[in-house]
Amino acid sequence: MKMQISPSVMCVDFFELKEAIAVFEQEGIEYIHVDIMDGHFVPNFTLGTDFIKQLKKHTFIPMDIHLMVERPEEKLSWIDFGKGDYIAVHCEATPHLHKALSAIKERGAKAMAVLNPGTPIAALENVLDLLDGVLVMTVNPGFAGQKLIESTLEKITALREYLDKKGYSHVEIECDGNVSFENAKRMKEAGANIFVGGTSSVFSKEATIEENIKKMRAIIK
Numbered sequence: 001m002k003m004q005i006s007p008s009v010m011c012v013d014f015f016e017l018k019e020a021i022a023v024f025e026q027e028g029i030e031y032i033h034v035d036i037m038d039g040h041f042v043p044n045f046t047l048g049t050d051f052i053k054q055l056k057k058h059t060f061i062p063m064d065i066h067l068m069v070e071r072p073e074e075k076l077s078w079i080d081f082g083k084g085d086y087i088a089v090h091c092e093a094t095p096h097l098h099k100a101l102s103a104i105k106e107r108g109a110k111a112m113a114v115l116n117p118g119t120p121i122a123a124l125e126n127v128l129d130l131l132d133g134v135l136v137m138t139v140n141p142g143f144a145g146q147k148l149i150e151s152t153l154e155k156i157t158a159l160r161e162y163l164d165k166k167g168y169s170h171v172e173i174e175c176d177g178n179v180s181f182e183n184a185k186r187m188k189e190a191g192a193n194i195f196v197g198g199t200s201s202v203f204s205k206e207a208t209i210e211e212n213i214k215k216m217r218a219i220i221k
């Protein structure tokens, strides 16, 4: 499976966004991870629908939109997405997971279901045929800069086995939260293939974004 990097744009210094995007394009970044929060499903607020619209005008890189909002199926019409983009909805955020994922597929985008650290893999059982990817939260969502919840590594391993056994080996596994250089290696070994780069890797202040991306590539290749 192709190893991909999805930098979390909420972690960028917004005054350097233009330069950051130029580096993403130059380095062949596969997706831009956009965190949308509603202050209910998670306590925080971050980026919004207008931000996505703007971003789409300035880059050809597909978006990986992580919706941390309640009832995401009611909000999809607000969001500018289409073919090539990933839209991720949390299993815990709606009683209508099937409806939400179906609506994403109908618009030609790739559908992803998200599992919080406390949510079991079984939550995916009845939507497997709608999935292009599963996002395993490796921290509780809402804030950058948190510490990896170790048990989520076993969940990635179990999920890869579960998907393969059920005939869904094409379904990708993304991990989000404290995907540091050290943790990315372990997440890859566990079976993940899309890595959300946040404050602990792509946007680490210890080197430039370009150097960090190159380092991440070498680790996950």
Ligand code: DX5
Residues within 6 Å of the ligand: 008, 010, 011, 033, 035, 066, 139, 140, 141, 142, 143, 144, 145, 146, 176, 177, 178, 179, 180, 196, 197, 198, 199, 200, 201
């Ligand atoms: C967590 C967010 C992540 C986060 C990742 O809710 O979805 O995108 O910004 O960054 P770090 O590496 O700081 O955990």
Ligand code: ZN
Residues within 6 Å of the ligand: 008, 033, 034, 035, 066, 176, 196
């Ligand atoms: Zn995210």
